[in-house]
Amino acid sequence: MAMTEGIIFNVQRYSLHDGPGIRTTVFLKGCPARCWWCHNPESQNPSPQTAWSQNRCISCDACLLACHEGLKPREACRACGDCAEACPTGARELLGTPTSVEEVLHLILKDRMFFEDSGGGVTFSGGEPLCQPAFLKELLLACRARGIHTAVDTAALCPPETLLDLAPLTDLFLFDLKCADDALHQKGTGVGNARILDNLTRLGRMHRNIWLRIPVIPGFNDTEAEMTALADLAARAAGVRQVWLLPYHGTWAAKPARLGTEPAAEALAAQTPAPQTMEHFARLFAARGLDTQIGGGA
Numbered sequence: 001m002a003m004t005e006g007i008i009f010n011v012q013r014y015s016l017h018d019g020p021g022i023r024t025t026v027f028l029k030g031c032p033a034r035c036w037w038c039h040n041p042e043s044q045n046p047s048p049q050t051a052w053s054q055n056r057c058i059s060c061d062a063c064l065l066a067c068h069e070g071l072k073p074r075e076a077c078r079a080c081g082d083c084a085e086a087c088p089t090g091a092r093e094l095l096g097t098p099t100s101v102e103e104v105l106h107l108i109l110k111d112r113m114f115f116e117d118s119g120g121g122v123t124f125s126g127g128e129p130l131c132q133p134a135f136l137k138e139l140l141l142a143c144r145a146r147g148i149h150t151a152v153d154t155a156a157l158c159p160p161e162t163l164l165d166l167a168p169l170t171d172l173f174l175f176d177l178k179c180a181d182d183a184l185h186q187k188g189t190g191v192g193n194a195r196i197l198d199n200l201t202r203l204g205r206m207h208r209n210i211w212l213r214i215p216v217i218p219g220f221n222d223t224e225a226e227m228t229a230l231a232d233l234a235a236r237a238a239g240v241r242q243v244w245l246l247p248y249h250g251t252w253a254a255k256p257a258r259l260g261t262e263p264a265a266e267a268l269a270a271q272t273p274a275p276q277t278m279e280h281f282a283r284l285f286a287a288r289g290l291d292t293q294i295g296g297g298a
Helices: 062-066 082-086 101-109 112-118 133-145 160-169 182-189 194-206 224-236 265-269 275-286
Strands: 005-015 023-028 049-052 092-095 097-100 121-125 150-154 172-176 210-216 240-247 292-294
Touching (some): 005 101, 005 133, 023 133, 082 092, 097 101, 133 160, 160 194, 172 194, 194 210, 224 275, 240 275, 275 292
Parallel strands (some): 121 150, 150 172, 172 210, 210 240
Antiparallel strands (some): 005 097
């Protein structure tokens, strides 16, 4: 096995919302988008970074004593992790660690019995996992060699060659689709969607197991016109087996403060869509012959 390293920031075991069966979800760091509703804002920066939770801090100064830089301002932090290791309460945390394929595989294999009993497997998420293509490819190869079902949760924000190179190694794509309108996509995520839509078309020509995951975001894409456009787009896309509509929730909103930033104003104002709204949008997709589910949230 090659010894490529990547940067992950979390491994979630016994996951039930990232593909079929019981799954282990591995979160890779780095994403070119800046969605204001992003429930993993710690995933956006591709490098390790430190976080601080004020409500856990007991002002013991253990982090100050451990820091070789004297706890300089956040922008000067080297993210060495010494402060997090010294913190007795977990108030300081290192987000993102360089990790080898073998180390990640060791964690995945701990759950192999759950995969076999439930029809589950491993899901590689982020961030945008295709920002680390060499690392992801080796992980997919290692899982395939051991008969482990693989899923990749992606917005396809990558060159098409990267996506198509990994497609034969991936059993299931969880393809994140935010909206059909390019200008709206640019406004909500900081990037346009031309490459995303092109990659969806290209992927559909060679892969027949794509689940579209569409977040329903108040004040962004929760209009009749936008959801109808997305339903039409989904109906035209080859390879799409299911559509999952994910209602927005604000449970992530405390995370930016831990990173030294503020949540977007839109996030503070947004409310979780009503069940009736989600059911109405689901009917728009189902009317086009799409197997449509309402998921746990975005």
